[in-house]
Amino acid sequence: MVTKFYQHSLALAFAIKEINESPRILSNVTLGFNIYDSYYYEKMTYRTTLDLLFKSLRLVPNYKCSASKKLLAVVGGLGCDTSIYISHVLSLYKIPQFLFGSCATELRKFPFPYHVATEVTHQNMGIIWLLQHFGWRWIGLFVVDDDSGEHFITMMKLLLPQHGICPAFIEQIGQNRRLNGVTEITSMLSKMCQLFKLSRVSVYIVYGDNRTMALLINIIQALYDDYKELTSMGKVWITTSHIDFAVSRIERHLKLDFFYGSISLTIHSQELPEFEKFLHTVKPDGTLKDGFFKAFWKQAFECVLPDSSDYSLSCTGKEKLDSLPSPVFEMRMTGHSYGVYNAVLAVAHALQALYESQSNCRSVFECRNTEFHDPQPWQLHRFLQGISFNNSAGETWSLDENRGMGTGFDITNIVTFPNNSLIRMKVGRVDPKALDRKKVTLREDLLVWHKAFNQVMPVSRCSGSCQPGSQKRKKEGEQFCCYECASCPEGQISIQKDMDDCSACPEDQYPNQDQDRCIPKMITFLSYKEPMGIGLASAAVSLSLITVLTLRTFIKHKETPIVKANNQRVTYALLVSLLLCFLCPFLFLGRPSKLTCFLRQSAFGITFSTAVSCVLAKTVTVVLAFMATKPGSSMRKWLGKTLTNSLVLSCSMIQICSCATWLGTTPPFPDLDTRSMTEEIVAQCNEGSVVMFYIVLGYMGLLSFISFLVAFLARKLPDSFNEAKFITFSMLMFCSVWLCFLPTYLSTKGKYMVAVEIFSILASGAGLLCCIFFPKCYIIVLRPGMNQREQVLTRKYE
Known part of the structure; x- marks a missing residue:
């Protein structure tokens, strides 16, 4: 016998006693009970269930010879298997059954069990x-x-x-x-x-x-x-x-x-002080006498009662239940006993509701069921559905739609x-x-x-924890709980322990060195305050001043032969366009805005195309001038300002139209590049249309190539003021810079792309300025004796 489980029987007896002594429920009815043992054996469970239903002097299944035993409900069993065996029999007779042990949902296929414990x-x-x-x-x-x-x-x-x-x-x-x-x-x-x-x-x-x-x-x-x-x-x-x-x-x-x-x-339970008082009354000389009491007392206190025929150590009768260790018997009501107690209360309240429904009938003929005078088990089901009551511990119990009463x-x-x-x-x-x-x-x-x-929380793991910054890697042939720790791939993090996979940071953040958190990216751009920006801005200002000084020198000596030798207006236009080219980098420096993004590439494309157009016009003038010197040449009629002006305007107008189309359809706009740089967000200009960007560059490259080709062919013409040699060299530098620009531009990221473009603008513009104008400035300023018409004519016919 498991003596601790005797408390379940005592909880049943306590609940019956509490109901019988209460004037508020079943005041004119006295409840009784029978207790049967299942013996943890299915055959005996079936037999004892049948005994409960039909046995009087001997068992005759499905026959009752006495009406003195009125079975209304069954509380049991503790184990799920036992409960199922009992349900096989009770469900045939629609007898309510209250299970006080937790069982699986499969038991709900039986129509009549009620679940005191949570599933x-x-x-x-x-x-x-x-x-x-x-x-x-x-x-x-x-x-x-x-x-x-x-x-x-x-x-x-x-x-x-x-x-x-x-x-x-x-x-x-x-x-x-x-x-x-x-x-x-x-x-x-x-x-x-x-x-x-x-x-x-x-x-x-x-x-x-x-x-x-x-x-x-x-x-x-x-x-x-x-x-x-x-x-x-x-x-x-x-x-x-x-x-x-x-x-x-x-x-x-x-x-x-x-x-x-x-x-x-x-099973959830509450303290019932009255129950502990009731347990103190359980003694051999008390009124509680059942078939299990002697066996319980003998095993609990390891003695026998005086009236027993056993010659073992006799009990004194003064033994106390509260002196027993809790594995043997527990004074505090256990969860299962609490379930038994509440199951009995549920039956009592259902029976009370049944009697109240009878009393509400004004006559026997108004009542649908005259058997209310002699209640049957199956009649309780209607009143058990939705029943709710408070027990003596002050806790509310009710049956839900699934016939469950459990409170967890x-x-x-x-x-x-x-x-x-x-x-x-x-x-x-x-x-x-x-x-x-x-x-x-x-x-x-x-x-x-x-x-x-040592009061430290236990650890139970197949593998140690993977620290933040790493991820789990499964071991072959073992369960997924057994793993190795591997560092997160580059660019990813894990912020918690034991992460299955690392994750990428948001676009505006990047992993720290330990790869366990994300750090906000700094917004970067080519600023005036950093050394690179200062250097490029200084170079642009210096070249602009040099260009202004060159233009001033040419204007001051505009009447000299060396200035007049090759179309003064084209020379001035070339210098002005170069000046604008040297000012274009200021549109690229600093944080991009709507205005600077809108203007920078178009301004750069138009001014450089104008400059190259002027160089082309000067080269064509040199070639035509040489050809016009031949006797009977028809080229003389092409010489003049009309051809050069038309050439500069037409070549520049094509680029202007391209830029206008670009700005009118898909103009550039400020954008943030979060992907190119690992630790920085690049504030840049989105070109809008990459195709139009390369069309503008391509057209400028085409003009440069044509200018270089024409100048190369005219480089050996016999003229003292032949600019073709200088133009050839300047366009060679110009083309070399922009040929190097493309791969360098495409291979760099962030603000360095802007720096490459600015450097290309300054370098190519400086090449044109130095190669075309510095030799002339040298003669004008330092060798004025060579800037004479006689000197020019002498050289021309040597």
């Missing part, structure tokens, strides 16, 4: 929550080898991987199996020892009933004697609601310190003592009716762990 689905989710909360990813399972155990294994195999947890092993315990021979026992103990010695597994889940736990206690005690190192090993045991840490006489003196700090999910599970922490006593401390709650975030609550500060952990 095991919520218990399973409570276990998963605990494992996740404490980061336990590598666990062992001990499961009873029966139908409910198979269902538990099936459910956990689905739930555990979904929540990132792996079972290191699943060991089924056949509690009815007998081990034959020393070899089989030794093999079983050796196997269990290996499971306990798995160093990485610190958490065990035990699913079963009291017999499962009793078998484990016996196994561990046997291992303690043979494997002394187990005594120093700490484990966390998580037990399910059917396990009550109840011991029989055989396990009573076994050590329980291995289970110190265990976590148990128990208590999370308890078990502390054992050297005298093999233990106490349960409530540290949390699993409440399926609460909001999602509050379905499971836990007072972690109240938890105690096994002494081997």
Whole structure:
């Protein structure tokens, strides 16, 4: 006999006594009860259920010879299998059955059981929550080898991987199996020892009933004697609601310190002070006399009552229940006993409702059922649906649409003592009716762990934690909980431990060196304040001033032969366009705005095209002038300002039209480039249309190539003031700069692209300025004697 379970019978008796003594419910009705044992055996369960229904002097199934026994409802059983066996019989007679143990939803296929305890689905989710909360990813399972155990294994195999947890092993315990021979026992103990010695597994889940736990206690005690190192090993045991840490006489003196700090999910219960007072009245000389009392008293106090024929140690009759250790008997009402108590109250309130419906009938003929005078079990179902009542603990109980009354599970922490006593401390709650975030609550500060952990939270993992900045990499041939840690790929981060995959930072952020967080990118652009910007701006200003000085020099000496030699207006236009080219970099420097983005490429394209057009016009003038000197040449009529002006205007107008089309359709606009640079956001101008951008560059390149080709062909013409040689060299430099520009521009990023373009503008413009105008300035300023018409004519005919 498991003496602790005798409390279930006492809870039933207490509930009946409370109802019979209460004037508020069933005042004219006296309830009674019968208690039968299932013997943990299906055949006996069926037999005792039939005895309950039909036995008077002898069992005659489906026949009652006496109407004195009025069975209204059945409370039982504790185990799911037992409950199913009982339901097979009771469902035939529509007798209400109240299950006070947690069972799976499969039992709901029977139409008449009512569930006092919450179904095991919520218990399973409570276990998963605990494992996740404490980061336990590598666990062992001990499961009873029966139908409910198979269902538990099936459910956990689905739930555990979904929540990132792996079972290191699943060991089924056949509690009815007998081990034959020393070899089989030794093999079983050796196997269990290996499971306990798995160093990485610190958490065990035990699913079963009291017999499962009793078998484990016996196994561990046997291992303690043979494997002394187990005594120093700490484990966390998580037990399910059917396990009550109840011991029989055989396990009573076994050590329980291995289970110190265990976590148990128990049926929710409340303190009932009156129940503890009732337990103090339970004595051999009391009024409570049932068929189990003598066996209970004998095993609980290890003595026999005086009227017994047994010659063992006689009881004094002064033994007290509160002196017993809690694994033997518990004064505080357990969750299962609380369920029995509330099941009885539910039947009583349903019966009260049935009688009240009878009293509401003004005559027998107005009542549909005259049998209300002699209530039948099946009549209670209508009143049980939707019933709600308050018990003496002040807690409200009601039946829902699924015939469930359960109010969840208590999370308890078990502390054992050297005298093999233990106490349960409530540290949390699993409440399926609460909001999602509050379905499971836990007072972690109240938890105690096994002494081997030194009150440090246990770790149960197949592999160590992967720190932020790394990700898990699965080991081949092992479960997903066993992995290696690998650094995140470049450009990605992991901000938490044990990340399956690294993730990229938002576009406006970048990973830090440890790759465990993102840092905001700095917005960058080619600023006037940085050395590169200062250098380019200074170069642009210097070249602009030089161009202005050159233009002033040419205007001041406009009457000299060297200035007149090749179309003064084209020369002035070339210098003005070069001046504008040297000012274009200021549109590229600084943070891009709508105006600068709108103007920069078009202004650069138009001014450079004008400059190259002027160079082309000057080159064509040189060629035509030479050809016109030949006797009878018809080229003389082409000489003059009309041709050069038309050439400059037409070539420039084509570029102007291209830029106008570009700005009118897809104009450039300010943009932020978050991808090109790892640690910076580049403030840039989006060109709008890349095609138009390259058309503008391509046209400028075409003009440059034509100018270079014409100048190259005219480089050896016999003229003292032949500019073709200088133009050839200047256009060679010009073309070289822009040919180098394209690959360099495409291979750079961020502000360096802008710097490359500015440098190309300044370098090509400086090439034109130096090669075409510096030789003339040298003669004008330093060698004025060479700037004479006589000198020119002398050279011309030498």
